[in-house]
Amino acid sequence: MQKVAVVTGASSGIGFALCERLLQEDATLHLCLACRNMEKANVARNKLLSSFPVADISILQIDVGKMESVLHAAEEIKTRFHRLDYLFLNAGVMVNPRISFGAFLHGIFSRRAYQMLTTAEGLMSQEDTVTSDGLQEVFATNLFGHFLLV
Template identity: 40%
Template sequence: MTWSFNSIPCQEGRIAFITGANSGLGLDTAYALLSKGATVILGCRNIEKAEQAREKLVDGTGSQTVEVLQIDLSDLENVNRALEKIALKYTKLDLLINNAGVMAPPQTFSKQRLELQFAVNHISHMALTLNLLPLLAKKPGGRVVTVSSGAQYMGKINWEDLQGEKKYDRWKAYSQSKLANVMFALELSERIKAACLDLASLAAHPGLARTNLQSTSIKSNGSWQEAIAYKLINPIFQSSRMGSLPQLLAATNHNAKNGEQYGPRFNFRGHPKICRIAPLALNSDARAQLWSVSEKLIESFVDITQGKKLLSRK
């Protein structure tokens, strides 16, 4: 049976926090959840664009239950301030969608001197998740959906040069960050299971979806070769709206289970189905190593103590 937007169950009473929600997959995900009655928090770096997105969502859905939260995933101190605001306002959270991302920029470092893609795509989302875990665990059925990419299958973790300081390849760094997304989602699912928590961690990838990631990457690198290549393959890209379906299924389908990953039926495009996880992400020792390294990078800036306690419960 084909899973579509009409398959999304009622979301009334649920609170969802989506990062990167002012455009692309995040905006389409917010629209779908709002249309089904959810309260949605738009986590966005640019507050003006976030407000514009909010207006668009209110006009399109008629729902007023959408709020804006400024968050810059390239700065863990900013992430911590955003989390403090959430803690002051909300007593529970039902859904966290780790959606925001950057793709293949020139060599750039975060505020904490981490390679930008590793920082934004993986580290800050892990920080968000572990900090928010107590809110997600307040009521049964909380979910964390981490958005990856087909690049996970080409990714490798460069343990000797994790931040690309010795040698930087923007596409290898991107693939590394997307593999890290899946490794985190799967490791979180295993720790949730071991702690007997009524939570679920799932991954999703959009296939080839037409978002601003591609154009931003081409523009920032000034590559005419990539611009031509993108124009040639652009016709096979599916819409951002279709690309959002895997993460919506992972977030809302009652049959979606902890530890699963969803993607397009035909790998690059199509309605969502369960899909295979990158083989390198199945290595439990590598996942544990990434988790440990990531925790150390996060702990000085974001309080993840309570989340760690929940996951260590036996």
């Protein structure tokens, strides 16, 4: 019986490299690319098929930061596949840090200027938005969405 692997965040980076490696190890594997952006997922699928022409690759749309999408994808996985051998929870987001120029101007003329410039303490800030489900975006995407999927 054909083994099934689902990889979240499979359209690029580590997720895509993992998909390549899985197909190198087992060409008979059914690989499901679980991605938020279907256009990028199709590009990734085509790249994989160019390297592994006989591979069995499907695409599943999922945004692990949105609970409704995760629940819908979980039902879709149960419907499509009668078994699930591997589930790689790779998708995630990282909030981009920003420089606070106000803190820089205030700190550069204070007694803490040396510490501020050598450690960046108080200069860098990260803004984590709240999802429509009321969760912090990083928590919802990197942890809770995957927990819910499992």
